[in-house]
Amino acid sequence: MATSTPLRFFFAALMLxxxxxxxxxxxxxxxxxxxxxxxxxxxxxxxxELQKIQGRSSLPDARAQVLEQPEGRNxxxxxxxxxxWIGMIAILGMLATLLLFYLIRGMVRIEAGRSGRTLVxxxxxxxxxxxxxxxxxxxxxxxxxxxxxxxxxxxxxxxPETFANWAQLAKYAHNYLSFPFTLGVVLMFLxxxxxxxPSGVDAKWIRxxxxxxGSKHPPARRFNAGQKMxxxxxxLGGGAAAVTGYxxxxxxxxTDVSGMQTAQMVHGIVGVLFIAIMLAxxxxxxxxxxxxxxxxxxxxxxxxxAQQHHSLWLDKEVxxxxxxxxxxxxxx
Amino acid sequence: xxxMKFLCDADRCIECNACVTACKNENDVPWGINRRRVVTINDxxxxxxxxxxxxxxxxxxxxxxxxxxxxxxxxxxxxxxxSKDLCIGCGYCFYAxxxxxxxxxxxxxxxxxxxxxxxxxxxGGPEADLTPAEFGSRENGQFTGYGSNRLAxxxxxxxxxxxxxxxxxxxxxxxxxxxxxxxxxxRGYSSGAWGWQTAYRERIAS
Numbered sequence: 345m346a347t348s349t350p351l352r353f354f355f356a357a358l359m360l361x362x363x364x365x366x367x368x369x370x371x372x373x374x375x376x377x378x379x380x381x382x383x384x385x386x387x388x389x390x391x392x393e394l395q396k397i398q399g400r401s402s403l404p405d406a407r408a409q410v411l412e413q414p415e416g417r418n419x420x421x422x423x424x425x426x427x428x429w430i431g432m433i434a435i436l437g438m439l440a441t442l443l444l445f446y447l448i449r450g451m452v453r454i455e456a457g458r459s460g461r462t463l464v465x466x467x468x469x470x471x472x473x474x475x476x477x478x479x480x481x482x483x484x485x486x487x488x489x490x491x492x493x494x495x496x497x498x499x500x501x502x503x504p505e506t507f508a509n510w511a512q513l514a515k516y517a518h519n520y521l522s523f524p525f526t527l528g529v530v531l532m533f534l535x536x537x538x539x540x541x542p543s544g545v546d547a548k549w550i551r552x553x554x555x556x557x558g559s560k561h562p563p564a565r566r567f568n569a570g571q572k573m574x575x576x577x578x579x580l581g582g583g584a585a586a587v588t589g590y591x592x593x594x595x596x597x598x599t600d601v602s603g604m605q606t607a608q609m610v611h612g613i614v615g616v617l618f619i620a621i622m623l624a625x626x627x628x629x630x631x632x633x634x635x636x637x638x639x640x641x642x643x644x645x646x647x648x649x650a651q652q653h654h655s656l657w658l659d660k661e662v663x664x665x666x667x668x669x670x671x672x673x674x675x676x
Numbered sequence: 677x678x679x680m681k682f683l684c685d686a687d688r689c690i691e692c693n694a695c696v697t698a699c700k701n702e703n704d705v706p707w708g709i710n711r712r713r714v715v716t717i718n719d720x721x722x723x724x725x726x727x728x729x730x731x732x733x734x735x736x737x738x739x740x741x742x743x744x745x746x747x748x749x750x751x752x753x754x755x756x757x758x759s760k761d762l763c764i765g766c767g768y769c770f771y772a773x774x775x776x777x778x779x780x781x782x783x784x785x786x787x788x789x790x791x792x793x794x795x796x797x798x799x800g801g802p803e804a805d806l807t808p809a810e811f812g813s814r815e816n817g818q819f820t821g822y823g824s825n826r827l828a829x830x831x832x833x834x835x836x837x838x839x840x841x842x843x844x845x846x847x848x849x850x851x852x853x854x855x856x857x858x859x860x861x862x863r864g865y866s867s868g869a870w871g872w873q874t875a876y877r878e879r880i881a882s
């Protein structure tokens with residue numbers, strides 16, 4: 345059977361339409377030669393649409409497929425300017441604040457004087473974890489600052505070769521010591537979490553300036569609000585530094601270059617803020633407060649120190665019979 | 677002095693990968709390191725284009741800016757080179773590079789990516805020109821040197837020199853830009869001078 349009439353009519357119309365479609369642009373192309381290929385791929389257009397231009401490469405390495413990622417040129421702005429300003433303001437600002445504070449307030453003394461009787465504040469394991477993390481932190485901080493500031497600060501003094509050797513060593517130290525540091529952060533998180541949830545006592549402590557700013561001595565349990573803040577800075581900041589650090593240490597396992605740029609930015613900012621906050625922690629634990637270093641040093645604190653700074657904790661320890669010599673020395 | 681640049685005319689590249697092979701052979705770079713690569717966009721689709729890409733030897737190079745040990749330097753010809761003696765393998769140049777040029781001999785081996793290697797524009801490194809120390813050798817899977825120094829011999833990079841369609845151009849930036857512009861005018865279309873906007877803040881015939 346022949347094709348039915350309507351269908352034949354349709355085909356005729358189609359042929360006519362196609363014919364027109366071919367002839368009309370052909371005529372139009374004559375005066376103003378517009379090449380369709382011009383519109384198909386254009387670098388500027390692709391860059392406008394996409395963050396990066398990707399394709400296919402015959403190399404087995406998948407990373408070779410990325411042709412261009414111009415945001416790399418902009419990441420340097422952060423690395424060269426933003427991070428350095430944040431770092432300088434945070435660290436130098438903290439040092440200046442602490443110096444000023446020390447000149448005005450001086451060392452916070454044990455008001456009642458030493459009682460001569462002590463009680464255990466941190467056991468040997470707690471102190472081991474603290475000092476393992478702390479010593480790693482100091483090396484990590486210095487080697488980290490070296491990456492951001494060393495080129496400008498140290499190279500003029502020691503020359504490029506010596507600086508490169510030192511930077512290489514510092515980089516290895518930074519990478520390897522991150523493991524005990526991370527372990528320390530995890531252990532601190534687990535062993536002190538029970539005492540570090542915010543409570544009503546903290547609100548009062550903060551209102552009264554923790555006894556550091558004012559002259560009152562608000563009651564506190566084992567950790568006061570300031571110490572709780574340090575705890576969460578270490579747990580969250582240390583955690584963030586560890587996660588972003590490992591992303592950079594194991595490139596392409598979890599992220600691409602854009603991800604590593606972001607990881608480096610987070611790592612850098614967390615790092616400098618962490619250092620600034622730890623300076624305050626070191627200050628209060630050493631020259632800022634009489635009797636405080638003993639807590640992490642030999643692990644025992646004076647009963648009068650505990651009465652002044654952690655009265656609620658001391659009461660409990662007395663109830664438990666942990667204080668040598670029984671009751672508390674009279675406060676007044 | 678001329679300001680040396682690369683220009684890949686993607687409307688001419690036939691993805692033969694001869695530039696990639698020539699580069700590997702000329703500079704004797706180890707397995708796994710590719711200073712040059714060809715990337716095909718819209719592969720198998722209308723508008724397919726191939727671009728040969730390596731270090732573009734940027735003006736105000738971001739790698740040099742972010743390097744924590746300042747191991748990069750720019751030659752009088754505008755070629756961006758680096759010192760493997762100073763490089764600590766930190767990876768920062770790799771984060772900063774828009775073209776994925778920096779290569780590391782060991783990947784994902786924490787703390788020891790090894791010394792960075794990249795296209796030298798066939799211009800060697802900081803060691804004395806055309807010495808074995810400049811060319812380098814293999815030590816513990818690392819490539820100690822920088823490969824060929826054709827520029828010191830008065831020659832251009834081999835990748836561009838042997839490009840069969842003259843898609844990849846190397847030489848004085850002004851001259852190769854002029855060649856490219858003339859081509860674009862004659863044939864009437866262009867997909868752009870790939871990477872020029874990013875590397876040199878310059879747009880020609882796009």
